[in-house]
Amino acid sequence: MADSSEAKVIPIRASRGREENGQFRGAHERVSFSATDLLLGALGMAARGVAARTLGEGWQSKVASGLAFLRRRLTGDYEVDDFGFDPDLTENVLLSVLRPLYQTWFRAEARGIENIPAVGGALIVANHSGTLPLDGLMIHVAVHDNHPAHRHIRLLGADLVFRLPFVSELARKGGTTLACAQDAERLLRSGELVAVFPEGYKGLGKPFSERYKLQRFGRGGFVAAALRSGVPIIPCSIVGAEEAYPMLGNIEPLARLFGLPYMPVTPTFPWLGLLGLVPLPSKWIIEFSEPVPTDGYEPEAAEDPMLVFDLTDQVRETIQHTLYALLLDRPDAF
Incomplete structure (x- = not known):
């Protein structure tokens, strides 16, 4: 590959050869080097330079x-999969940029990492909060940096993510794919760790007065996907995101104007302009609970509405009770 500027595309099972909202790349396509790659490469170099100056030891390496x-x-000597996930870029740039936020700003701690399997597919189901979806990014850092196998998480994102310029490409390179059952099952069956936030915008955009109160989990589509794939469901509870961007209000006319689910008002936004996008330094705790096994069921069990409802309720209650316990364990939000 030394004479080529194109990355190798590694297929995940059979390719469907289509693209949905910019989220999927067929195995027959080639991913070319772009200005975005150069920008991100320079960003990665800068992040490593800062780390070298800060840490001192090992700066040459x-x-x-x-x-x-x-x-x-x-040179294009790196690989991407059918969905556009770029592990090389994710490990060397994206996680390097997020790591100071995780370690220093949020002082995050991960618990229950042993509940995440070393190999094979699993579905992580987490609460969603904090106005901006930082929780998914922090989960990725938590698992990659603390799990012995340094596994990557494939986030399931809303269609809005893939309508935003630059953000859509960055999300795809970081492993995010469109939140639809077909893609989720395809990733799970190929042995990937997939993370889903069933509350969606209802959880992400809820007012601060309702913090840590779980919203509806939908119709249990995530449970059906896990049942059809035969993978365990891992409840994940996140404390700290609610205080990072406390949502005090919603400017609905502006939200409708820009086609957004909400236009938040926080203690710093829009009063401080772009500085208002800097999150408050809340203390984060991320806990992965014991897995809920699904391999004892036949794939046809996904069509049983009562079973799906029961498992959905079980996962939701586990997350809610864990949130309450973590809040008691964290006496000060900051």
Whole structure:
């Protein structure tokens, strides 16, 4: 690949050869080097340079690693899968940028990592909150950095993510795919860790007065996907996101004007302009509870509405009770 500027596309099972909202790349396509790759490569070099100056020890290896990464971007000597996930970029740039936020700003701690399997598919189901979807990104850092196998998480994102310029490409490269049952099952059957937020915008955009009160989990589509794939469901409870961007109000006319689910008013936004997008330094705790097994059921069990409802309720109650316990364990939000 030294003479090529194109990345190798690694198929995940059979390719459907289509693209939905910019989220899926067929195996027959080639992913070319772009200005975005150069920008992200430079960002990765900068992040590694800061780390080298801060940590002192081992700075030579960090700089060498950064240069090797930049060379791979320029020559196309890296791989992406059918969905556009770029592990090389994710590990060397995206997670490097998010790691200071996780470790220093939020002082996040991950619990129950042992409940995440070392290999094979699993569905992580988490509460959603905080106005902006930082919780999914923090889960990715928590699992990758704390799990012995350093596994990546494939987030299921709303269609709005894939309508935003630059954000859609960045999300796809970071492993996010459109939240639909077919793609979720395809990832699960291929042995990936998939994360879903059943509350959706109802949880993400709820007012601060309703913090840590779970919204509806929909019709249990995530349970059906796990049953059809035969993978365990891992409840995940996140404390800290609610205080990062406390949503005090919603400017509905502006939300409708821009086609957004809500236009938040927080203690810093829109009063401080772009500075209002900086999250407050709340203390985060992310806990992964014991898995709910599904391999004892036949795939046809996904069509049983009562079973789906019972499992959905079980997962929701586990997350809600864990949230209450974590709040008691975290006496100060900041």
